Amino acid sequence: MYRYDEIDQALVNDRVAQFRDQTRRFLDGSLSEDEFRGLRLRNGFYIQRFGPMLRVSIPYGMLNAPQLRMLAHIARKYDKGYGHFTTRTNIQYNWPKLEQVPDILADLATVQMHAIQTSGNCIRNVTTDALAGVARDEIVDPRPYCELTRQWASFHPEFNWLPRKFKIAFSASAQDRAATVVHDIGVHIRRNADGELGYTIYAGGGLGRMPILATKVRDFLPEGELLPYCEAILRVYNRLGRRDNIHRARIKIVVKEHGADKFRQLVEEEYARIDDPALRLTAEDIERMRAHFTAPAYAADAAAPASFAQWRSTSSRFAAWARRNLKAHRVPGYHAVMVSLKPIGGVTGDCSHVQLDALAELAERYSFGEIRVTYDQNLLLADVRERDLYALWQQLDAQGLATPNIGLITDIIACPGLDFCSLANAGSIGVSQDIQQRFEDLDYQYDVGELRIKISGCMNGCGHHSVGHIGILGVDKHGEEWYQVTLGGGAGDDVAALGERTGPAIARADIAEAVERIVQVYLEQRGSEDETFLETFRRVGMAPFKARIYAESAAEREAA
Amino acid sequence: MSRIIRNRAIAADDYTTLADDAPLPAMGQVIVSLQRWRAERGALAGGGLRVGVRLANTDDIALVWADVRERPLIALEWPKFADGRAFTQARLLRTRYGFAGELRAVGDVARDQMFYMRRCGIDSFAPRADQDLDGCLAALTELSDAYQPAADGVVPVWQRRRRHA
Numbered sequence: 208m209y210r211y212d213e214i215d216q217a218l219v220n221d222r223v224a225q226f227r228d229q230t231r232r233f234l235d236g237s238l239s240e241d242e243f244r245g246l247r248l249r250n251g252f253y254i255q256r257f258g259p260m261l262r263v264s265i266p267y268g269m270l271n272a273p274q275l276r277m278l279a280h281i282a283r284k285y286d287k288g289y290g291h292f293t294t295r296t297n298i299q300y301n302w303p304k305l306e307q308v309p310d311i312l313a314d315l316a317t318v319q320m321h322a323i324q325t326s327g328n329c330i331r332n333v334t335t336d337a338l339a340g341v342a343r344d345e346i347v348d349p350r351p352y353c354e355l356t357r358q359w360a361s362f363h364p365e366f367n368w369l370p371r372k373f374k375i376a377f378s379a380s381a382q383d384r385a386a387t388v389v390h391d392i393g394v395h396i397r398r399n400a401d402g403e404l405g406y407t408i409y410a411g412g413g414l415g416r417m418p419i420l421a422t423k424v425r426d427f428l429p430e431g432e433l434l435p436y437c438e439a440i441l442r443v444y445n446r447l448g449r450r451d452n453i454h455r456a457r458i459k460i461v462v463k464e465h466g467a468d469k470f471r472q473l474v475e476e477e478y479a480r481i482d483d484p485a486l487r488l489t490a491e492d493i494e495r496m497r498a499h500f501t502a503p504a505y506a507a508d509a510a511a512p513a514s515f516a517q518w519r520s521t522s523s524r525f526a527a528w529a530r531r532n533l534k535a536h537r538v539p540g541y542h543a544v545m546v547s548l549k550p551i552g553g554v555t556g557d558c559s560h561v562q563l564d565a566l567a568e569l570a571e572r573y574s575f576g577e578i579r580v581t582y583d584q585n586l587l588l589a590d591v592r593e594r595d596l597y598a599l600w601q602q603l604d605a606q607g608l609a610t611p612n613i614g615l616i617t618d619i620i621a622c623p624g625l626d627f628c629s630l631a632n633a634g635s636i637g638v639s640q641d642i643q644q645r646f647e648d649l650d651y652q653y654d655v656g657e658l659r660i661k662i663s664g665c666m667n668g669c670g671h672h673s674v675g676h677i678g679i680l681g682v683d684k685h686g687e688e689w690y691q692v693t694l695g696g697g698a699g700d701d702v703a704a705l706g707e708r709t710g711p712a713i714a715r716a717d718i719a720e721a722v723e724r725i726v727q728v729y730l731e732q733r734g735s736e737d738e739t740f741l742e743t744f745r746r747v748g749m750a751p752f753k754a755r756i757y758a759e760s761a762a763e764r765e766a767a
Numbered sequence: 768m769s770r771i772i773r774n775r776a777i778a779a780d781d782y783t784t785l786a787d788d789a790p791l792p793a794m795g796q797v798i799v800s801l802q803r804w805r806a807e808r809g810a811l812a813g814g815g816l817r818v819g820v821r822l823a824n825t826d827d828i829a830l831v832w833a834d835v836r837e838r839p840l841i842a843l844e845w846p847k848f849a850d851g852r853a854f855t856q857a858r859l860l861r862t863r864y865g866f867a868g869e870l871r872a873v874g875d876v877a878r879d880q881m882f883y884m885r886r887c888g889i890d891s892f893a894p895r896a897d898q899d900l901d902g903c904l905a906a907l908t909e910l911s912d913a914y915q916p917a918a919d920g921v922v923p924v925w926q927r928r929r930r931h932a
Contacts, residue, residue: 214912214914217912218911221911225909245849358914364858364883364886364887365854365855365883365887366851368849368850369851442855445851445852446827491929492925495928
């Protein structure tokens with residue numbers, strides 16, 4: 208993975224000193240609360256419902272063992288012993304004290320980490336496919352492009368005070384596992400007809416209050432032109448993005464208000480005028496960055512098909528885990544191992560300091576010392592030998608990290624919701640736990656198959672409800688928690704789509720029941736066991752689901 | 768006379784900012800709005816005045832360049848701290864249009880943005896009244912390096928790393 212050189216390290220160290228001084232000036236009253244707010248957000252520091260929250264950056268989800276141990280240390284020393292992984296592949300701590308944040312940032316800097324631009328109206332953490340570098344369907348490893356983009360975007364003097372936050376994601380495979388079309392810029396790395404590398408550029412996607420899929424801006428952009436083109440998009444946005452209404456300030460509104468054709472024209476005109484050779488990447492620049500992401504020394508004797516078959520036949524628990532939590536690896540004998548952060552009745556994405564330390568150990572022992580955070584709030588050990596699978600599973604299981612539910616109905620994406628977040632209208636964690644408990648039975652989960660539930664506690668959509676196969680959005684109704692349900696959304700699936708609303712909001716007490724009814728309709732309606740929930744929904748439409756969700760239950764009829 | 772920062776030093780502000788309805792002095796250095804400059808260009812340019820022009824952060828540089836290109840000073844406005852449009856204006860004036868005069872930040876100008884303003888080509892700062900000028904001066908160099916090109920001649924890291932390879 209990428210290692211800092213002296214330039215990266217100096218900048219991160221300078222940033223710690225800068226924030227230490229800003230914090231000192233805020234505490235002595237010489238920096239106003241309003242002004243400090245913008246500065247602390249750019250260092251990942253929020254004031255939340257019960258206290259502050261610190262969001263630490265994990266660029267495109269990559270972590271090494273010393274970094275994991277540092278995250279564990281921070282959880283122990285400055286927090287209540289755990290952290291929370293997010294859909295932006297960052298980690299959040301919910302209980303740090305403002306006075307200690309400069310020390311936390313200084314600790315992070317010792318392992319080449321920071322919290323720069325994890326919040327605020329600036330360019331946020333760049334994300335990509337968790338399977339980057341090991342996926343079989345990948346054209347090229349997207350991470351070198353992500354790192355080049357990260358560096359370009361860090362402390363960018365022109366684009367640090369945008370109308371609103373700005374998110375960039377990369378995908379380099381046929382299946383877009385990074386949900387790029389719901390990003391402000393989505394980059395699809397591809398080859399043109401002549402075999403040259405380049406990008407299809409999308410812009411103006413986003414979730415939140417007004418979910419919208421991105422517009423294609425450029426069908427093929429040559430490889431060296433990535434940064435000038437990003438500058439053109441950001442410049443159009445910085446000039447024309449609305450600043451009068453926070454809810455209409457994302458770039459998607461610029462695209463919408465000017466129209467896709469006009470927006471494309473503005474970007475292309477700006478790009479044509481950016482004639483700065485300094486921004487252009489040469490083949491050599493990209494090669495040099497690629498050298499940071501070379502394949503590890505894979506063993507020739509990694510495969511163990513006989514043992515693997517035997518473990519599966521002797522342990523049904525191992526077999527269940529192997530069936531759900533292993534992903535295909537491009538190197539024979541290796542598996543990418545998903546570490547579930549969705550234990551039944553747990554809190555989506557949470558990880559304790561003990562687990563973080565254990566994962567550091569396991570990463571070193573079994574996966575070349577690296578681990579990744581995934582878009583769906585799980586972790587991934589990307590390079591595990593087949594012959595180590597059983598030993599790894601036992602140790603993950605001992606830590607409560609082997610729930611065999613990846614991609615299933617209990618592998619729920621959820622924001623922290625009303626329990627922690629000052630923006631939320633309703634709880635997410637409790638709803639997630641209710642649904643998990645209702646579907647706890649593994650055979651039932653397997654029968655239902657691939658089904659993604661995504662829950663957000665408010666319109667801001669941090670839980671990506673708009674692109675859930677089943678999306679659940681918390682709303683406030685006269686001080687009570689209610690939930691709007693959508694069906695048929697998808698991102699990171701075969702087709703990206705926004706979900707369709709089922710009808711009126713559903714009360715907190717009825718939401719797990721509503722999900723169960725949706726699942727029943729799917730099981731009744733599906734053409735075969737191979738037909739997924741999304742396929743069935745697209746075939747039969749909303750009507751049968753709607754009829755069942757809002758039908759009175761037998762108990763209700765009796766009561767009436 | 769209020770104090771500003773110019774060319775990385777604290778200096779006396781030798782320009783007077785004129786409201787649109789304020790009478791014109793016969794001599795000296797003044798900053799007027801673009802509207803006034805356009806309306807009274809003859810009177811302003813004719814006498815013994817040295818005239819700088821203040822732009823709104825919504826002005827499109829492409830459309831105003833012809834009016835301001837000869838001016839010794841252009842003032843760019845930060846109406847509030849968090850409104851970053853003038854960063855783009857500054858960078859365009861320096862790198863695309865080659866403006867070589869004094870480029871001044873006015874309005875809600877505070878030390879914590881001055882490093883970035885400087886990188887975008889601002890060389891003159893009229894900080895908010897509550898600002899400590901020594902602190903502002905130090906803030907101009909508070910990060911020791913930068914990754915990307917802007918308007919301050921920084922060679923981007925990817926180019927510098929070519930030489931180290």
